[in-house]
Amino acid sequence: MTSMPLYAQLINLCAAVILLLAFAMLAQRRVVQLVDLFALQGFMLFLATLVMAFKTGQHHLFYSAGLTLVLKVILLPWILHRLVRQLHIKGEVEPLINIPTTMLIGLVLVVIAFNVAMPISQLSSTIARGTLGIALAVVMLAFLMMITRRKAITQVVGFLAMENGLFLAATSATYGMPMVVELGIALDVLVGMIILGVFFFQIRDQFDSLDIHHMEQLKER
Amino acid sequence: MPSLLAIDLLLIAACLWATIGLAGLAAPRNTFFVARVLFPLGALAGLLVGATGFVALGGAAQTAELLIGLPDLPFHLRLDNLAAVFVILLGIVSAGISIYAAGYFRVGEGTAPGVLGLEYHLFLASMLMVLLADDAYAFMVSWEVMALSSFFLVTTNHRHDEIRRAGYIYLLVAHVGAIAILLSFGVMTGGAGDYTFAGMRAQDLSPFWGSVAFLLALFGFGAKAGLLPVHVWLPEAHPAAPSPVSALMSGVMLKTAIYGLLRVSLDLVGTTLWWWGVVALAAGLLTALFGVFYATVQSDMKRLLAYSSIENIGLLAVGIGLTLIFHSYRMEALAALALTAVLFHCLAHAGFKSLLFLCTGSVLHATKQRSLGKLGGLIGPMPWVAWLALAGVIAGAGLPPLSGFVSEWLLLQAFLFSPGLPHSWLNMIVPVAAAAVALTAAMAGFALVKFYGIIFLGQMREPNLKDAHDACPLEKLGLVWLAGLTLLLGVLPGTMIMKLDAATRQLLGKGLADRVAEQGWWLLAPISPERASYAPVLFLITIAATLLFGRWIVRTLYHGRVRHSPAWDCGYHFQGPRAQDTAEGFSQPIRRIFGPMFRMQRHFPSIRDRAPIYTVKVEDHFWYWLYLPIARLAGGISALIARVQGGRIAVYLMYSFxxxxxxxxxxxx
Incomplete structure (x- = not known):
């Protein structure tokens, strides 16, 4: 792999860091640091998109990179930090499954993701096709985080991280989605975040806690 | 200027009914306006429908297209001779019921009268549209309107738990049946996608798919008619509904199911296989026997009549089965005989069963009692109702000279020719079925004697029955109309059979008109006068003469003194009304002899009991054999599926993951 050009190496590096951050989020117990990690992941995503935009010279990739920077590195982490402060979430995040087991499951998921993504990335002709497996792994790890955490706010972070993975998959496989779609998704994420923020307050008022196991009675009968 | 066709008149009548119904919404709480103004108007529309059907029967088929419905799929309508027979039935019988209902509905609980009137008239209009429909789409839409409007009519007094339950069961069975009918239509299109009935006639189905279509139709229409084992809604829904509604459902709505079965099996599906007839015959026979046995042991008067309706539907299915068997062997003359019996019995049953249900309505209003154990001796305070009910009972029991006898006699005549079938197995089995039909007829007599004897004869079982009042004039008019219909059909069957000839000729190519015409109006001999003939007028005259003569002998020749004493006390004047034979006691021999047919829970008091209470509860085996297992299965599967919804978000996420x-x-x- 010595002949791999510099930009490809850079993109792979960013992707690797994103995956590493996904694992870090999976292992992180404290909410504030989790949000920081999420911001960092967004930043790496921004870098990867930027490199790809410089290499391919596609205009809309610059816009997506800018959008990523504004939304995922600045705006969303800021909203999340504010929420954490206002809701006085201090305690650590208690996972349903302990951290080492989660990490092991995460490893298995990464293997599956790479295995699944291999044939797809061979069909693709983009410069960053090698990162497709990583993107899929990030989606799965974020999903795993949503499953294993108890606090509603960490689930939202997981949800947002999943969107990061999808974004990475889209850029790596097809140089990103059409601008309209991307803008739509960005708006959805933002609006979703605001609505969820409102919900947090409602949930806390109702149950005096953000622990989702209080909502287990919300079923038929 | 194009002349007004019969089918146009019928459409106008359907619109009239709908308009009358909607007019009731203008003053939904005004009982006087709805009952005394709108219902008689509905009866007039019914007369128009009946008369139009009578004129159209025997003429050429008329078609029409309504530009309502889906785009590119208008309602196709057609009035042919088979439909015309049922149009007559609907019009004439509903006229009597509507005029009765005008006197029956009064201020009370439950649905507001205006809403009730809307449901009632929509029910009538939808039944008319079912009969006129000439494509599966129009048929199913009308069929569903019919099911829903009758559901709301059944649940008029929806504040009672058991009435809501009855309505629920009715709706459930109606929809299971509707699905089967829809599938049957789907099979009959043969994949061509043409849902008009003309398109279905043009399809040449393979024997396998033809059989599938027939069996689905038998099940679907059977669910509406009350064939075993989908009869369970009938004994629940009929007692729950107000009496005019029960009369309409039992008298008319069940016949639309018979119409549908005839339409599918003789008209749409094409070639007939002999074993279809055997299936219909067997189902009908079981239903008839089941219905009549359960009718004999009931102690609720409307439930008794409901089971008797099941029995009559069974007889109709037997007739249809016999028609199909003869038809499949190209013995069209005999098929025509059996089909005439079916059509005639439809008319006869519509008349006498509506009459009986309406009589129970009058009794219910007068006494607030449905239980036979608290009635008795009502012929004193309610002579009109009692004498008119007698007409219904005689017809229902299949006794000459009224209508029920004619159709059962025709059916048995058809049976007597079954040894001529070119199938060794069939011509041995079918006569056995004839014996079972005869047993059914006899038991029906038993059940109706019980019905009449316990309600109207003997002594009053409760002291407050003395205050019972007779039916009001409008009610009497409705009862007299239906009783007159029963008498007319019974005394002049030949005239009606000549009219029915057009319908059998359309379906089978043969009819009974020629032979009936040979004999003159007073003698009925469907095959030949040497084999069997029946002169109803002669019967009527003989019976009347015998009765009058007997009365004259007793009055003038014997001693002429008239002494009044309590009825049925056998000269043993210590017996009070409590010592009379009860509904339970009267049917005890049947319960004993045919014990395994019933699911009984009995409680016998001990001889030292100071306040002895004897109870017997007869239930339907089918609940325990068929319905409860299905319900348990559905419940079990649902509980398993409900586990999926554990309430934990992590688990839900896991599912997606x-x-x-x-x-x-x-x-x-």
Missing amino acids: VTLILLLLVARP
């Missing part, structure tokens, strides 16, 4: 991973692994290129 596992699905995602599985899909990724499975769909790997």
